[in-house]
Amino acid sequence: MRKPSSGQPAGLDAWDETRSLATHAGPDFALYVGDSLDCLAKLPDESINTVVTSPPYWAVRDYEHDEQLGLEDEVDDYVERLVKIFREVYRVLATDGSAWLNIGDSYFNKQITVGGKPPRTGWKRNKQLSLVPFRVALALQDDGWWIRNVAVWHKPNAMPASVRDRLTVTWEPVFLLTKSERYYFNLDEIRVPHQTSDAIERRRAESGTVTGKAQGKKELRKWLNSPRHRATIEGIKEVERRPNAPAAVELASYLRTALKEKKRSIAWVAEQLDLPFERTRHYFRTDEIGSRLPPPEVWEQLKDLLELDATYDEAMTVEVGDNVFRNHPNGKNPGDLLSIPTAPSGANHFAVMPRKLAHFALKATLPMNGSCLDPFMGSGTTGRVVRELGGRFVGVDVNEHYMTDYLVESGVISPETETLW
Ligand SMILES: C[S@@+](CC[C@H](N)C(=O)[O-])C[C@H]1O[C@@H](n2cnc3c(N)ncnc32)[C@H](O)[C@@H]1O
Structure with missing residues (x-):
């Protein structure tokens, strides 16, 4: 696995300019009032580390502004507009930056008819789930974004619905988008405690489940044979790792170039290495499915055979570590299911x-002293958290009055009058 980028604070040089062009600014924030597309055009290239945002959902709310997003007649127009805004987000994002995008869905509730009847084809029919978040995600992916996660924001306090012919909707997607293959992501900041230790697992296996002893024995046998348990009883096991190894496809195209320069074939390499052709071929395959990194001993042989230069010397260096089955000391990856109550x-x-x-x-994507953008800031939840974490915030909203609380907290307007404009 390749190491994620280390994350330098973006836009520090341009911070004064970013603040000077804003409608409201303070030492750690710059707020722009207007349509996101117009406002983002004022921001310098690659000046933002991360984005956390929730745009208006399609056909759900009226934010009472002529330029608002979300009230387009056609969902395709909504998607197109959001993609355009995100093209600007892409431009202002640092190369190792990321964007968290939360969008909810809505049901299509128009009865479109053709010759007095519902259309025979097409999805635009009354009661259809519009799948807006996924239409947006696919369009963004086509536009050049990497989609790294579709996290589920589960709402344990979701409003019960009165519907009787489908399930209540209790979650919304949160997409993690990135500009590059490698980006800043601080997993250590969001790790959660491991829920099981070997001792607990063993006890659980021994005591079985409600179905009785037989089940317990079966579970115990399964556990005793598990690689995790084997590793525990066999003690700390030495394992070889290449933590900085390149992706297999990257190395394969490098090997292919070397092979071409030597005017040799894969069959020749297989013969020299005394390996089956079928296996050797995988080291030269440049497709994700078939490509494999050669093991350390084969890599050493390939280096001699193809007279490879030092490009990958460091990346392919083998480290000897201990037992891979041991839990990570800082906790485990939290997973993509986020159970968080909705805010009042x-x-x-x-x-x-x-x-x-x-x-x-x-916590995961804002580096120290980094900058964060919310192109639909509303009341400024993102901005408030950015401040708590010591970062710099750029917020945009078409409705200036939504910024009131944030501006009061920032000392820009007085809590008594709550007005500046
Ligand atoms: C879902 S709310 C964001 C709420 C915010 N995350 C918060 O915690 O308060 C979406 C916001 O987008 C704003 N908005 C709508 N159309 C916009 C546009 N074209 N440009 C900028 N902001 C827009 C709305 O005024 C609204 O405040």
């Missing part, structure tokens, strides 16, 4: 992102 409506906004959701995202 704020005094000035009715679709507020839960602080916990923004906090989770930012």
Whole structure:
């Protein structure tokens, strides 16, 4: 596995300029009032480390502004507009930057008819789930973004619905998008405690389940044979790792070039290495499915055989570590299911992102002193968490009055009058 990027704070040089062009600014924030597409055009290239945002969902709410996103007649127009805005987000994002995008879905509730009847084909029919988040995600992927996760924001306090012919919707997708294959992601900041230790697992296996002893024995046997248990009883086992190894496809194209230069074939390599052709071929395959990294001993032989230069010397260096089955000391990867209650409506906004959701995202992707953008900031939940974490915030909203609370907290407007404009 390749190491993620180390994450340098982006946009520090341009921070004064970013603040000077904003409608409201302070030492750690710059707020722009207007349509996102227009406002983002004012931001310098690659000046943002991460984005945490939730745009208006399609056909759900009226934010009472002529330029608002979300009230397009056709979902395709909504997707197109959001993709255009995200093209600007892409430009302002650092190469190792990332964007968390939360979008909810909606049901199509128009009865379109052709000759007095519902159309025979096409999905645009009353009661269809519009799948808007996924239409957006696919369009963004086509536009050049990497989609790294579709995290599930599960809402344990989701409103019960009165529907009787489908399930209540209790979750929304949160996409993790990146600009490059390698990007800043601080997993250590969001690790969660391991829930089981070997001793607990053994006890659980021995005592069995509610179905009785036989089940317990079966479980125990399964556990005793598990690689995890074998590793435990065999003690610390030495394993070889190449933590900085390149992707197999990358190495394969490098090997192919070397092979071409030597005017040799894969069959010749297989023969020299005394390996089956079928196995050797995988080291030269440049497709994700078939490509494999050669093991350390084969790599050494390939180096001699193809007279390879030092490009991959460091990356292919083998480290000897201990037992791979041991739990990570800082906890485990939290997984992509985020169970977070919805936030109550704020005094000035009715679709507020839960602080916990923004906090989770930012802990992972906002580097120290880094910059974060929310192109649909609303009441400024993202901005508040960015401040807690010591970062710099750039917020945009078409409705200036939603920014009131954030501006009061930032000392820009007085809590008594709550007005500056
Ligand atoms: C879902 S809310 C964001 C809520 C925010 N995450 C919070 O915690 O308060 C979406 C916001 O997008 C804003 N908005 C709508 N159309 C916009 C546009 N074209 N450009 C910028 N902001 C827009 C709305 O005014 C609204 O505040």
